[in-house]
Amino acid sequence: xxxxxxxxxxxxxxxxxxxxxxxxxxxxxxxxxxxxxxxxxxxxxxxxxxxxxxxxxxxxxxxxxxxxxxxxxxxxxxxxxxxxxxxxxxxxxxxxxxxxxxxxxxxxxxxxxxxxxxxxxxxxxxxxxxxxxxxxxxxxxxxxxxxxxxxxxxxxxxxxxxxxxxxxxxxxxxxxxxxxxxxxxxxxxxxxxxxxxxxxxxxxxxxxxxxxx
Amino acid sequence: xxxxxxxxxxxxxxxxxxxxxxxxxxxxxxxxxxxxxxxxxxxxxxxxxxxxxxxxxxxxxxxxxxxxxxxxxxxxxxxxxxxxxxxxxxxxxxxxxxxxxxxxxxxxxxxxxxxxxxxxxxxxxxxxxxxxxxxxxxxxxxxxxxxxxxxxxxxxxxxxxxxxxxxxxxxxxxxxxxxxxxxxxxxxxxxxxxxxxxxxxxxxxxxxxxxxxxxxxxxxxxxxxxxxxxxxxxxxxxxxxxxxxxxxxxxxxxxxxxxxxxxxxxxxxxxxxxxxxxxxxxxxxxxxxxxxxxxxxxxxxxxxxxxxxxxxxxxxxxxxxxxxxxxxxxxxxxxxxxxxx
Numbered sequence: 262x263x264x265x266x267x268x269x270x271x272x273x274x275x276x277x278x279x280x281x282x283x284x285x286x287x288x289x290x291x292x293x294x295x296x297x298x299x300x301x302x303x304x305x306x307x308x309x310x311x312x313x314x315x316x317x318x319x320x321x322x323x324x325x326x327x328x329x330x331x332x333x334x335x336x337x338x339x340x341x342x343x344x345x346x347x348x349x350x351x352x353x354x355x356x357x358x359x360x361x362x363x364x365x366x367x368x369x370x371x372x373x374x375x376x377x378x379x380x381x382x383x384x385x386x387x388x389x390x391x392x393x394x395x396x397x398x399x400x401x402x403x404x405x406x407x408x409x410x411x412x413x414x415x416x417x418x419x420x421x422x423x424x425x426x427x428x429x430x431x432x433x434x435x436x437x438x439x440x441x442x443x444x445x446x447x448x449x450x451x452x453x454x455x456x457x458x459x460x461x462x463x464x465x466x467x468x469x470x471x472x473x474x
Numbered sequence: 475x476x477x478x479x480x481x482x483x484x485x486x487x488x489x490x491x492x493x494x495x496x497x498x499x500x501x502x503x504x505x506x507x508x509x510x511x512x513x514x515x516x517x518x519x520x521x522x523x524x525x526x527x528x529x530x531x532x533x534x535x536x537x538x539x540x541x542x543x544x545x546x547x548x549x550x551x552x553x554x555x556x557x558x559x560x561x562x563x564x565x566x567x568x569x570x571x572x573x574x575x576x577x578x579x580x581x582x583x584x585x586x587x588x589x590x591x592x593x594x595x596x597x598x599x600x601x602x603x604x605x606x607x608x609x610x611x612x613x614x615x616x617x618x619x620x621x622x623x624x625x626x627x628x629x630x631x632x633x634x635x636x637x638x639x640x641x642x643x644x645x646x647x648x649x650x651x652x653x654x655x656x657x658x659x660x661x662x663x664x665x666x667x668x669x670x671x672x673x674x675x676x677x678x679x680x681x682x683x684x685x686x687x688x689x690x691x692x693x694x695x696x697x698x699x700x701x702x703x704x705x706x707x708x709x710x711x712x713x714x715x716x717x718x719x720x721x722x723x724x725x726x727x728x729x730x731x732x733x734x735x736x737x738x739x740x741x742x743x744x745x746x747x748x749x750x751x752x753x754x755x756x757x758x759x760x761x762x763x764x765x766x767x768x769x770x771x772x773x774x775x776x777x778x779x780x781x782x783x784x785x786x787x788x789x790x791x792x793x794x795x796x797x798x799x800x801x802x803x804x805x806x807x808x809x810x811x812x813x814x815x
Binding site: 276278317319320321322323325326329359360361362363364365366368386387411412413414441442444446447458459 | 555557558559560561562564621622625626627628629630669670671672673674675676679707708712731755756757760793794795
């Protein structure tokens with residue numbers, strides 16, 4: 262059993278989606294505990310992906326391949342996962358701010374957060390302030406993540422935070438920010454709760470924000 | 475020594491009369507705030523930049539067809555989303571190896587492909603360095619396939635990656651040769667390889683996929699008799715040995731926010747390449763005072779200019795959020811503190 266989970270984790274790490282699918286199907290057929298297949302197989306694999314990405318053992322292509330393998334496994338497990346059975350770490354709404362269409366950083370954060378058991382709601386790119394506000398209102402996430410790649414669009418981060426304040430939602434959610442021009446001091450200046458210099462750090466920051474909530 | 479000689483001397487790693495200054499792109503809102511109504515070439519002349527540059531992204535080098543209010547398609551067949559602030563690719567025409575084999579890239583010989591470059595050559599050749607900025611292999615290829623899918627294919631479909639990189643490299647070589655034959659003195663090759671903390675791909679994958687084609691484009695530029703600059707945003711420390719080994723003349727933009735600390739770069743590579751950039755176009759040029767800017771330029775010159783081989787430039791571009799007075803301060807500081815005694 263432990264071997265099966267280990268094999269799933271290492272196939273996921275290698276980005277071998279078809280092997281992950283084969284092993285997950287086998288595990289399901291053997292009536293192994295579905296939430297264990299998820300946590301000890303898939304999530305374990307993604308955990309190592311996140312760690313090795315952080316330390317530059319692997320890079321974006323390997324992360325994308327592993328995330329694809331994880332999705333393949335997740336899709337097979339999903340029908341068997343009972344709502345509420347898998348606790349997860351909470352909802353995380355993410356998006357690239359208004360005026361900005363860059364998304365690879367945001368996409369990496371999303372993949373790593375899903376690998377760390379967050380339920381990620383991705384609003385996409387060029388997200389208007391009101392759409393962020395509506396999403397926070399609708400999903401009541403634990404964290405809202407904002408991404409911007411341009412110096413000229415980072416001001417949309419402040420506008421988004423102000424929009425949440427005006428709607429009375431600011432206190433209901435932790436906000437973290439990231440992207441090439443974003444610095445820790447800028448995050449502080451605009452009243453964000455967290456900042457991450459890259460996707461790997463984002464997972465750690467998110468984990469800490471959720472702990473203290 | 476005139477501006478062109480100043481730039482060429484620095485690119486050769488020698489000591490000019492003064493540290494030169496150039497910029498790939500200055501947003502019209504910045505230069506027109508300094509001198510209302512002025513054109514880019516007139517601004518270069520009046521304010522005392524040492525190079526006139528033509529950056530393909532803003533030169534209409536590829537025509538675009540409007541799809542709707544928020545999307546356009548360019549001559550590569552790439553779909554771009556358009557916002558007030560920028561355009562970025564969101565979809566590409568190549569998904570499979572079959573798509574790649576059937577794909578026909580834009581014609582490098584099309585009349586509009588060099589934008590204003592011929593006009594700048596006509597006006598400035600011999601006086602200012604004439605710089606043509608294009609790409610080599612990575613980003614045009616990534617746009618053809620969508621960046622996420624392109625990077626994923628490095629692992630799951632490397633044949634497709636190689637095929638697309640070949641198509642793009644062939645285009646880039648032809649375009650670069652054309653620009654130099656038209657009179658460009660310097661070709662800057664864009665393609666951003668890295669985030670602030672690390673490259674997008676491993677050094678091993680860079681070596682396998684990107685480096686061979688990058689080298690070909692650099693060699694074509696050198697072969698035509700021009701200088702070649704490699705630009706990449708981000709933290710490229712782990713790629714620099716390979717990049718410098720190609721024989722490129724200069725590296726740029728050396729972003730401070732990406733740990734490209736100029737004294738460290740100078741120490742390691744300063745005897746082999748000219749350094750261009752490092753003046754932060756984020757907090758420094760957007761928010762700090764002109765005095766802070768002048769101080770930073772002075773400090774940067776003191777670290778990077780000894781022995782020659784340094785050209786002042788921003789850490790990316792002089793974009794629309796840069797305070798015009800700060801850009802003026804950057805230019806003034808270069809003139810004031812950049813003299814080699």
